[in-house]
Each structure stands twice: as C-alpha cells, then as structure tokens.
Amino acid sequence: MPRPDGKPARWVISEAQVPYPMALDTMRNRASAIATGEADEAVWLVEHPPLYTAGTSAVATDLLSERFPVYDAGRGGQYTYHGPGQRVAYVMLDLRQRGRDIRKLVEGLESWVIDTLGAFNIRGERRPGRIGVWVERPDKGHGREDKIAAIGVRVSKWVTFHGISLNVSPDLSHYQGIVPCGIADQGVTSLEDLGQLVSMAEVDIALRRAFENNFGAVADSVEESLVSARKLGHRQDQSNRYWSRI
Template identity: 35%
Template sequence: MVKRLGRVDYAPAWEAMQHFTAARTDDTGDEIWLLEHPPVYTLGQAGRPEHLLPAGRESGIPLVHIDRGGQITYHGPGQLVAYLLIDLARRRLKVRELVHLMEQALIDCVADYGLAAERKAGAPGVYIDGAKVAALGLRVRNGCSYHGLALNVDVDLAPFGWINPCGYEGLQTIRLKDFGVDEDVAAAGERLLGHLQRLLPPVAVPADTPTAPANP
C-alpha cells in the first residue's frame, strides 16, 4: 500500500511508523509513505550533538533525537521523504540489500532526469559529482524496517550548511533544482515510487500455502 501524506510534522509521522511496526502481524501488508516535513533536524541513535553547528542551534529549527541509524540530517519543504515499512523476511531481504535497493531506486530516478548519480563507499546515500542529493536511514525491529530516504528536489539548502550533514564536515549538499529539474515533490515521488516498486522483490509465498488444482 502507498500512502501519500502531504506535509506532516516529523514527530507524529515517526510515532505512526513506530506504532505501525509494533502492531504488525504476519498478515500486515507492507507500506510506502510519501511525504514532506516542515523544517526539522533529526539526530540518529549514534549521532553526535556537535554535528549541529552554532548556526543550526541558533536557527530555531527543532532538533529531534530519533531511533534510526546515522548522524544528523535536515528535512524541510521541497524534500521528498519516502518511508519504507517492509517485512524483510517475507521479501527475503537483508538490511544491506534493502539499503542497496533504495540507493539503486534513487540512482535510477535521478537518471530519468539525465543525471548520473552514484553511491559512495562507507557513506550511505546518493551523490552527484561527490555532492549529496539523497540521504538514507533505517531502523529494523522484529525483522521489519521503518524510516527510509530523503531526496532533495527543491528544498532550501541553507540549513544543511548549519550542520555536518550525516556527520561529514564540509559535505556539499545539492538538489535536483540545481540541475534544471522542475518537477515538484509529488511528481518526483511518483517517479521514485515506480523504481522502488520495480526493485522490491515480491512477497514470498509460504511453502505450505495450498495451490489451486490444475485444470483437468
């Protein structure tokens, strides 16, 4: 199921992901949520507070300590956020494979605009000429993922300059608009969604599931 949520405050969306994941059963379908957030900094479990620079602390942008991996990042209007609530075992996926799949979906999405994006060893996310255009961060609980990815479409880049993005001092952050891409977040979301759905393996059918009898 795909949910297109529009612009949602960060904390309620995070709490909804946690509640959804905690309440899952074997019959709960996977979901992908597409949305934007108002301006917010989020700091992952191992995040170091010093990566929020003085200008960021003085900016008035709230900082939320959250339960995904990774360091600090920024979310704001004009940035596409996709949360992947996936039962990994049911799709026979390992965490590393899901991360690789998310990066590939982003690379393929960016390629649709005629741009060459790539991975960077040891630094999850997607980059164009060494500058970061998309970030990733996941949490897995009881074999099910939540959180996801963020693609900079037409987001204000100034708040990225007030942090060490993802813990890397001086890391340049860019957006699709800088390359002449004029699609809005909703359109970019549909484009990325198509690539995610194409790359996600199907739900595995349990071995003891009865099959329909063959036609006589």
C-alpha cells in the same frame, strides 16, 4: 528485494506537512502491526516542516545551530535535515518476506534513489563507506561532489521503518545548521540546484516506478488513513485538509 508472493505494499502520499513526532509514532505503530500480521507493508511519502534529526551515530559537535527543532530519530546515521521541498519516503517492509538481509536492503534503497534520479537525467552514485546517493560536481572543482539523498533505516522484529530523503527543491541554506551525515568536506544538492525544475508529483511518479523495479508491486490505498486529518487538527489550515490513504 521483491516478495516471493508478489503481495503489493501500500503506497501512501500525504498532501500536507506531517509533524515529525507524529510521523515517528505512525511508523512505529505500523511496523509493529506488520510484525504481528495485522497490517500490510507500506511506503509513506511525506514532507516535514523544517527540522533536524539525530541518528544513533550523531556527534553533538555536528549540530552547529538549533535554528530548527531537533529530534532524536532512533534510526541509523548522524544529523540530517528535513523540510519543505524534500521528499521523505518512509518504508515499512517485512524483511521476513524479503530475505532478512539488511545490507541488501540498504543497497536496494540506494538503487531506488539512483533509478529515480535517472528518470531526470541525473547520475546518482554510491560511495564506498558512505550511505546515501551522491552527484559529481566538477563545476565546483576537481573531486567535488554533493549529496542529494540520505538514507537511514531501523529494523525491529525484521520490519523496517524510516527510509530515504531526496532533495527536490528545499532551501539548501537550511543545511548550514548541521554537518550533514558527519561529512564536512562535501556539499548537498537538489534536483532544482542541478537545473531540474520538476514538481513533487513528477518525482513521486518516478519514485513509484523505481520502487516497483527494485522491491516489487505497490498498490494505492483504499483503507483507513495512516494519520487522520483530525489528528493533525489545528496544526493544519482547514483549507488544506490532510488525506493519506493506505
């Protein structure tokens, strides 16, 4: 879904873990500014502390344990997990410039993940009736498969927010507190679990290339940060300062 005018989206990578409520506020504010023409589109790559989020279709019985904080995400989908070792990519795109087709948006996000996985010789696949990206696991038995990436979006005034989460090297036991995305008969996996020991920086490079193939150009940020180091304040160690440029 590239823009006809070729205008690049801002590409932002946060170096420190971002608290989830702060991420929600930042996305909403950015999406609102995009809708009014006051800001450029942005793709924001983050990691979160361990937490669970509930989408608009979440079922209470799918929350098995409140071992981590639980947040109402306001996106589509059910329960999911976010935490260290998982790359979350929030996409704030103006669909007025990209065809106003939400189904095509979701397909584009899935293709983005599938192409990224392909850079590491992992075959990600779609499944009818399930949003997200799956990997076959014949080593676990006939017909078994694991989910490696979740997708959940919200659209307001034709501007998107939320996005994808790709498991790079998270603690997969943290998923035991939920029924991920409401699917109880299959598992979850990660690049590390599949034998691909890659850094987050390597994944980010692959994500960027795949995004450009599916959605068009991006540009490194040269403006004021999405979330300033000062806003993170005491939540971050002073030796691990947070800078993300848009």
